[in-house]
Amino acid sequence: MSIIEQNRKFMHCPSFKEGMAQSDQSKEVSAPPFHNAREGEAIVLPAFTGNFTTPSYADLLDIRRSLRNYADKPMTQQELAFMLWSAQGIQFTRAHSSLRPTPSGGARHPFETYIAVRSVEGLEAGLYHYVPQEDIGEKHATIWKKSDAIAPEKITEMLAGQKWAEKAPVVLFYTCVPYRAEWRYVNMAHRVMLIDLGHLGQNAMLSAAALGMGSCCMAAFDQGACDSVLALDGINEYTVYAIAVGTAEAAK
Numbered sequence: 001m002s003i004i005e006q007n008r009k010f011m012h013c014p015s016f017k018e019g020m021a022q023s024d025q026s027k028e029v030s031a032p033p034f035h036n037a038r039e040g041e042a043i044v045l046p047a048f049t050g051n052f053t054t055p056s057y058a059d060l061l062d063i064r065r066s067l068r069n070y071a072d073k074p075m076t077q078q079e080l081a082f083m084l085w086s087a088q089g090i091q092f093t094r095a096h097s098s099l100r101p102t103p104s105g106g107a108r109h110p111f112e113t114y115i116a117v118r119s120v121e122g123l124e125a126g127l128y129h130y131v132p133q134e135d136i137g138e139k140h141a142t143i144w145k146k147s148d149a150i151a152p153e154k155i156t157e158m159l160a161g162q163k164w165a166e167k168a169p170v171v172l173f174y175t176c177v178p179y180r181a182e183w184r185y186v187n188m189a190h191r192v193m194l195i196d197l198g199h200l201g202q203n204a205m206l207s208a209a210a211l212g213m214g215s216c217c218m219a220a221f222d223q224g225a226c227d228s229v230l231a232l233d234g235i236n237e238y239t240v241y242a243i244a245v246g247t248a249e250a251a252k
């Protein structure tokens with residue numbers, strides 16, 4: 001079977017019953033944790049308390065546009081906290097799941113958020129991991145430093161040659177932890193995760209617009225390079241989405 005045929009097949013699971021059969025959940029295997037281990041130094045970014053620049057929700061939908069030209073303007077810690085929360089913050093938990101501003105099939109939320117910080121006020125440039133279980137019900141954001149700043153040319157390599165992204169003050173990298181979804185959805189889990197990612201991305205992008213910034217989501221990234229920089233094994237966790245965020249450069 002060609003890779004295209006295989007990929008079509010995973011998007012097409014005609015029998016819901018067969019797709020769901022024999023899940024670890026139905027076998028009463030304990031649910032995996034809804035978050036990964038955190039390590040390193042924890043930093044709490046304060047909750048956003050400013051005013052949103054967008055006058056109405058309809059206007060927000062109108063102004064969201066992919067942005068690839070970023071001004072040399074740092075993001076504030078509050079803005080970053082809001083961006084992180086709006087896509088993956090945890091509002092509350094249930095027995096083996098978490099409820100967040102984005103919907104997720106079976107409330108599995110099989111994603112992790114990593115942040116390549118180039119320019120955020122009062123925050124060292126570096127690679128950080130957002131750990132929302134530290135902040136349940138809150139809008140501040142606890143992030144854990146993973147490593148020093150990623151060199152601009154490395155960002156370009158991770159993003160498959162998209163050099164414009166080097167100027168973004170922040171690039172968000174979202175990874176998936178497939179078993180969190182497979183535990184419930186087995187063969188259908190991968191289709192469900194793709195749908196989930198669209199919601200997460202749209203929340204992040206509308207939030208950037210609401211904060212008076214712009215963003216560009218990216219599917220063109222080098223998964224191997226991203227996984228290597230984020231120190232992922234590429235099997236149990238791998239990169240699935242990237243979003244650059246920042247303020248638009250003034251028109252010349």
Ligand SMILES: Cc1cc2nc3c(=O)[nH]c(=O)nc-3n(C[C@H](O)[C@H](O)[C@H](O)COP(=O)(O)O)c2cc1C
Pocket residue numbers: 064065066067068162216217218219220221
């Ligand atoms: C799944 C997905 C992947 C995308 N990947 C890239 C990308 O790698 N690089 C890029 O510059 N734009 C990327 N885009 C942005 C699209 O080019 C953009 O959304 C489209 O041209 C429509 O423009 P708009 O976002 O301003 O409405 C992507 C958009 C989506 C939804």
